[in-house]
Amino acid sequence: MGKVILEMKNITKTFPGVKALDNVNFQVEEGEIHALVGENGAGKSTLMNVLSGIYPFGSYEGDIVYNGEVCQFQKITDSEAKGIVIIHQELALVPQMSIGENMFLGNERGKKNAINWNETYSEADKYLKMVGLSESSRVLIKDIGTGKQQLVEIAKALAKNAKLLILDEPTSSLNETDSRALLDLMLEFKKQGMTMIIITHKLNEVVYVADKITVVRDGSTVETLDCHTMEINEDRIIRGMVGREITDRFPKRSNVEIGEVNMEVKDWTVYHPVYAERKVVDGINMNVKKGEVVGIYGLMGAGRTELAMSIFGKSYGTGISGTLYLNGQEVNLKNPREAIEAKLAYVTEDRKGNGLVLSNSIRVNTSLANMEGVSDRGIIDMDKEYQVAVEYKDKLKTKTPSVEQNVGNLSGGNQQKVLLAKWMFTDPDILILDEPTRGIDVGAKYEIYCIINDLVKAGKSVVMISSELPEVIGMSDRIYIMNEGKFVGEMKADEATQENIMACILQSGRGE
């Protein structure tokens, strides 16, 4: 047993309406690599944000004990001063600046107001050597690949005198070789006495580097596995991650008849809008039947949203190829307007980012996608618009004093209902719901599920994109599993289990 360097005791963190962390206890020993695993939204990143001071002391409950002293970090620099450095999933580098400039950004070398460039670059080169990069520190970030950028991030952390290094999904954007190199570097640092916490979805990496594994589920730590005293394999970790019993969290659907195929996608391929050589969606074939709920499961970055948006009037991506059939007819939807007219609806993933106009009222948001429905020759019938908004408010049980309320003032669950109302008012045949229950509480989730059931009962088809396994299994009739732009599996709901879905993704990842 080594010395405990970090202990987080009874950490509880609530966001409006959601308890993100619930009495979490987490211990890290000096000189170990500790893996933190769990599903999306389980609370791993939140826990690390608490640790690094992104959520300041006072915004959570519980204690952080580091090196034997209780810490009250107000901001990131406080935790960095103690040697706790976090490397985020999204690289935080300025592309137009050199490696050296980036490395000492906010931590500049030299006198108070004058940067000593010679010192900056020679120091930078020293740290680059430590992470095994042969590039000069004067090279611009944009001129090196993502793998090397990730190493620069690590060198940057070392330059801050890191004692405890936290890596949040460090390999998510790296290929196999770069990932392996990074993991070996971690093992090398361990020999030199560095303590590290790694958050990752890739369980083979966990097995490769970790000394201990802590599993987080629904905002609490479930178990900590010691890789030296126990036999650890991926199946064992998966069991920990998804080990809960599914109780009656999903309303039953009865007497819904599944009819003919009404949407079919063949060989659908989409390229990234900026990096036009990168395939984001790769040869997808799928179909949806009338009255059916089809789930698409995949981890973040699997290409699910990109698939949905490219189908919805080519609103994402370039070089889209493949064919789309609606009710047996081949169609070519060039923009969202045509998609709406073809009775397709895409309920966006990000309510605030691209779903709702927060500064406008429920009334305005409800009618936005179907202004023809409330206007005559371009002139809005305010009475009708009001009635429509009230009708959907009642139908979906949106909690609000009035439909004139600005959407920005509603809770996440109620915002989601307004978003659903907007798309239901376009009277679609097929609704693609992208993460319909993200960030909303259990009660509101249940209500959203009921709405989904009502929709299919009315003969509509629902495609539900989700990264919550229980939800996909509990709600879908059929499930497609997506990884790295491809469908890697298709299952009936009754044959799907959390274990075999996860296994499906892991196998596809290893196959490369």
Added chain:
Amino acid sequence: MTKYMDVIKKNAMLIVLVLVYIFFTAMTGGSMFSPMNFNALITQNAYVFILATGMLMCMLTGGNIDLSCGSFVCIMGAAGGVFMVIQEYSTGLSVFLMLVVGIIYGCVLGYLVAYVNIPPWIATLAGYLAFRGWGTAILSDNSSTGSISPMPESFLKLFSGKVFETGINQFNIVCFVAGVIASVIVVVTSLMSRANKVKKGYEAESMTALVIKCVLSVAAILLFAYKLALAGGIPTVLIWVIVIVLIYSFITSKTTLGRYFYTIGGNAEATRLSGVDTRKIMFFAYLNMAVLTVISSYIVVARFQAANSTAGNYYEMDAIAACVVGGVSAYGGSGTVFGMVVGATLIGVINLGMSLMGVNADWQKIVKGGVLLGAVVFDILATKKNATK
């Protein structure tokens, strides 16, 4: 108590306008309240109302502005001068040709902003520089004094002067009757709209509030009509301004087109994914701006009865200031035509009042800058308070 506070907050700028007017009336020994100065307030500021209407539409789409409109007024004036005075085209043809040039510029600008994605302030900065120079060059090529005049009588009649003009010290009946008719229309439409709401069981304002609102509006309209009647009648430009303000009021509040301007400003991506062609709306905003700029150039040329190279100096700033003081969000998505009118009037009143008091031009600018900053700070603090509620 909070109800009264809400009313005050909602009409803060209107109240400020009245207070500022009273202040200047006191400071100028009543001169501010004279019929002549009521008339001056309109004729001197007509261009602001029209340009600010176009600017409002641009700003709604996300705080976008048009820096080129002042310079465009200058070059349009020069073009008008060449058409009417040098080439001696008919007024109708000249007005039409100016409009065509405006539409061409609007299309080019709209294309650059909406389809090439050039940030509006940069795209219009080019016009700001080029049109001032080009306009001046046209004027000095065609006239030794750098100014073209006199404009034909028919043009002046269309865009300046008064309708049914009567002499000084004579009461203009037509003008006052028009005021009475306007009052009746305001009262009847307010009552009808409320009755309709009550009938359908919607939220409606209380009868007392409505009566107070009607009494105040009627009083304001009649006061205005009375003063103008004493100053010789309705200024022609007032009709232009009223027509434009009413049209855009209708567009912004009652049409789907107007609705999209607001939702794009609020969330462009959500609007695009709702099937709205957001680029078309952006294109229209700048085309519309150019057309309104041409209309205001008619008024400016007619007012000075000449085309000269200083015409339109800082007009873009006046238009932006009117919008911002009138509560149009600098980030887009909110603001009304009515608010903009109040803002433009407030700035007009401050200008006129200070001129009457003999405040020198430098200080006038300092005061205007302060008012602008104050209005924005007030706006941001007010929204912040609402958000935390």
